[in-house]
Amino acid sequence: MRNNALMLCRVCGLEQAHPPWGEDGLSPTYDYCPCCGTEFGYQDSSLAGVVKQRERWLAADARWAEPDVMPAEWDLGAQIRAIPLEWRGPTDSHCKSLPD
Numbered sequence: 001m002r003n004n005a006l007m008l009c010r011v012c013g014l015e016q017a018h019p020p021w022g023e024d025g026l027s028p029t030y031d032y033c034p035c036c037g038t039e040f041g042y043q044d045s046s047l048a049g050v051v052k053q054r055e056r057w058l059a060a061d062a063r064w065a066e067p068d069v070m071p072a073e074w075d076l077g078a079q080i081r082a083i084p085l086e087w088r089g090p091t092d093s094h095c096k097s098l099p100d
């Protein structure tokens with residue numbers, strides 16, 4: 001059974017077409033997330049990197065790196081709440097304090 005967390009961007013929580021870190025979670029694809037622009041295997045290779053990249057992305061109004069593929073009904077809050085707990089920083093308030 002596929003672990004759903006493997007399909008999500010660690011930074012923004014967007015579900016990807018392919019697991020960003022491979023089926024084993026250890027083999028990054030070096031593709032880019034169309035939402036937050038993270039390069040898998042680069043900015044998201046450590047928790048500190050993930051948290052920093054997420055802060056940078058949110059500080060820039062959570063803009064899509066590829067606006068063309070942004071869903072019309074995109075829900076930032078719902079997407080961020082899907083980020084696996086292991087990829088949230090201990091002081092990561094963004095995931096808890098977003099408006100519904």
Ligand SMILES: [Zn+2]
Binds near residue numbers: 010011
């Ligand atoms: Zn992302």
